[in-house]
Amino acid sequence: MRFPANLWVSKLPSWSLRIEESSRLGKWVQVLSIYREMQRYGVQPSDPSLFSPILKACLTLSSTYYGKSMHSSFIKQGYDSFASIGNSIVDFYMKCGDLNSALAAFHRMQNTDSVSWNIIIYGHLNRGDAEESLWWFNKARAASFTPNTSTLLLLIQACRNAGAYRKGIEIHGYVIRSGLSAIASIQNSLLTMYVYIDTGSARKLFDEMSDKDVISWSVMIEGYLQSEEPDFALELFREMVSENGIQPDGITAASVLKACARLEGIDMGKLVHGVVIKRGEYDDLFIGNSLINMYSKCNAVGSAFQVYREMSRKNNVSWNSMLFGFVFNEKFSEALSLFNLMVEKGVEVDEVTIVNFLHICKHFVLASACKSVHCLIIRREYELNDLVINSLIDAYAKCNLVDLAWKLFYGLRSRDVVAWSTMIAGFAHCGKPDEAVRVFCEMSKTQEKPTVITIMNLLEACSISAELGRSKWAHGVAIRRDMAADVAVATAIVDMYAKCGAIDTSRRVFNQMQQKNVVSWSAMVAAYGMNGLSKEALALLPEMKSQGLKPNAVTALSALSACSHGGLIKEGLAFLKSMVHEYGIVPESEHYSCVIDMLGRAGKVDIAMDLIKQIPGDLKIGASAWGALLSACRSHGNSELGAGALSHILDLEPMNSAGYLLGSSMYAAEGSWDDATTMRRLVKERGVRVCAGYSLVHVGNRASRFVAGDCSNSRAQEINITVERLHSCMTIDERILLGATEC
Structure with missing residues (x-):
């Protein structure tokens, strides 16, 4: 249908004004609607100033059809010879992702300018094809194109993104030769490129800059x-x-x-x-x-x-940052409360949230929560996120669900070194050193190379098994991997040998350490303490101080533990008093618990109770302190004081079987069978899980675990014979000691 010529001629000014007004207000749907109305009348825009807003409307609304229609109109009307209109067309196709049409329009242009080349270069850069953008720059220079500041900024960015630093250095030379090196934006762009290459070169350029703005300083700081x-x-x-x-x-x-x-x-x-x-x-x-x-x-x-x-x-990052802050600072109760608030407020739970929540699950041993998180991971399709999966494996193991951890680990398509290390640590944590060593040996057959963390997890597994031969093998692995000199690994080796009872080897490794930190010295103090060499443990403190290292709270705890196990009451009390004045260590609840245990072992129950009363009010008396007192009351027959300690323990740790069993044992020792029975009944009523204590005894070259009355171990008969021999030797030693005392 054709309309009278006078009709569309009269509407031209109206169309033009409406397009200009709509584009000014950003009403791109309306711009395109007016353009379609013009097409229905068989009219093409004749005013070049209208081309740009119509093309922008087509681009914004992803209407390539009408964009191509405009392009056809330009060609028919002969406007494609205008550089500005040709540039608009090339830019339109580039931003639509139609590279072939963009290049065809570019090659059709009779007159190209700096804007034309910039569009092509920037278009390739926007597509992530930095190498191609650099190729176009060379082509532009061959065509006698002189780049402007915008082009140079784009090219420097392209070099940085592509890692084409040699080309970037060439562009830097071109900038200097062109006399453009004083332009602040170019200087900052070059500086940004250099911080990715070499900080030294970046600093040299930074120092040579005569006019540094806040961007220059920020780029160098970030570098x-x-x-x-x-x-x-x-x-x-x-x-x-x-x-x-x-x-x-x-x-x-x-x-x-x-x-x-x-x-x-x-x-x-x-x-x-x-x-x-x-x-x-x-x-x-x-x-x-x-x-x-x-x-x-x-x-x-x-x-x-x-x-x-x-x-x-607040956004999702705010919530996750605060959640991480609580977890990082071991404020797990606060972290759990914040997580519950996140769920209540409907904040999106992402991978970061899940990783932090799994740390909370580990701390509180929330096994069922781990399974729920696993379901969420599957629903959200996070299984390919290595950090999430490794955290889940770790959480399962720390919640004593090591079989589920192993099933998850074994089902992984690919395992990185973190996954292997986590699985080794998981088996070690659950008291399965044989499985931990087996996983390490399986890892050694793969392309994954163990890290320091992997070796430390292996050493921890060997220390749990307490087998000297296996521990020496692990030490050899650390040496062959060139990791034995690492201060953290060497410290773990010291601890491993100490737990095997090889204290001389432990001290020899300690002496050979080229670098020692506070953790190393603390480990050696603890090593002497656990092997009954309390005086040697205390002798290390002045030696440590002479080396310019100050004992910390962990060192002090190791020293007090040594005094407790060695019966050095006088020395232990003196050390507790000197902690603040001599070493600047403020005693914490763990230190007081250790001293209470020391006094309780020596039968000084009343003094231990007095010490509890003297503990500063800002320190929370933990279950370990009351447990040490209860154990002493059981051993030395003070059920009256023990009943008070038992009450505190059950309030603090109602789901820990140790308090109930200690209380039952104390009442039974005094003949209070009704009270003893009550303790046992409470265990069943409250669903408290009882973990049997075990001992290790070396049979041949292996350390075997046994529980009293347990015959399930394949070497039970050998173990019982070994235990009887040990008991016989201890009895003989006791008689000799008593005879010497009487003399």
Whole structure:
């Protein structure tokens, strides 16, 4: 149907005005609707200023059909010879992803300018084809094209994305020769490229820059972070603020907070927090999340929670950062409460949330919760996420569901070194060292190379088995893998030999360590203590101090434990008093528990009770302290005091069988059979799981585990004979000791 010519001619001004107005307001559907109306009248836009908004409407609404129609109109009207219109067409096809049409339109153009080449170069870059964009740059230069600042910025970005650093250096040379090296944007772009290549080269360029803005400083600070040099990042930030007086922006603040988190530099973190508040950026979501992360990793989870609570806006990262903060600082009750709140508020649970929640499950041994999380992982199709699956394997093992952990591990299509290490640690945790060693041997047949963590898990498994031959084999593995010199591995070897009873070998390994830290010394103190060499354990403390190392809370606990097992009451009490004055260690509840155990073993039950009363009010008296007192009351016949201790234990750990069994044993020793029976009945009524105690005895070259009255072990007869011989030797030694005392 044809319309009268005078009709569409009269409507042309109206169409043009409506298209201009609609495009100005961003009403692209309306722009396209007006264009379709023009087509129904058989009219094509004749005003070149209308082409760009119509093409933009086609692009925004993904209407390639009408875009191609416009292109046909340009050709028919001879407008394709205009560089600006040709550029619009090429840009349209590039952004639509139609590379062939874009290149065809580009080659058809009679006049190309810098915009034309920029469109082609940027289009390839946007497609992720950085190499192709560099090829087009060379082609442009061969065509005598002189790149402008925009082109150079795009090319430098292309070199960085493609890792084409040699080409990037060539472009840097071109920039210098062209006299464009003083342009701040180009300098910053080159600096960003160099921090990915070499921090030293980036710093050289940075120092040569005469005019550094906040972007320059931020790029260099982030560069140091990427190269794992956070100390240099903080030093540069100090120089930026104090010497140059440049105020950091949000990006700088986030980078510095990241550096503070890695170095646990809370003082600098607080300073940045103050700058953020002063600049009024405390409501910035990204900075708020960075502050939560910084405070959490600086062990200031209270401050992290305060930032979290004061945030007016929170996203999924905010919730996960706070959840991680509680888990990282071992505030698992708070973490569980926050997770429940997340579910209540309908916050999306993602992979990060699941990993953190599995840590909570491990701590509280929530076996059923692990299974529920496993179902969620399957529904969300997270099985291909290595971190999630490895965390689930670890959680199953730590919740004593090692068979499920093994089934999950065995069903993996591919296993990385973390999965292997986690499975070895899982078997070791569940008291299955043979299976742990078997998994390591199976891993050795694959292409995966063990890490320090893998070797340490293997050493832990060998220490549980307490077999000296196997432990020596594991030591040999560490040597062959060039890991025995690592301070953490060497410390684990010291501990392993000590648990095998080879204290001389343990000390020899300790002496051969090229580097020793507080953990190493603490392990050696504990090694002497567990082998009954209490005085040697205490003698290590002044030796450690002479080496410039200060004992920490763990060292002190090992020393007190040595005093407890060696019966060194006087020395143990003296050490407890000297902890603050001599070593600057504030006693914690674990230290007091150890001393109470020491006094209880010596029969000084009343003194132990007095010590409990003297424990500072801000310290929570744990079940271990009351358990030590109850054990002493059972051994030395003080059921009156023991009943009070038992009451505290059952309140603190109602699902732990140890308290019930100790109480029953205490009442039975005094002939209070009704009370003893009550304790046993409570175990059944409350569904408390009773874990039988076991002992290890060496039969031949193997350490065998046995429980009193258990005949299920294949070597039960050999074990019983060995135990009888040990008992006979102990009886003879006791008679000799008594005879010497009487003399």
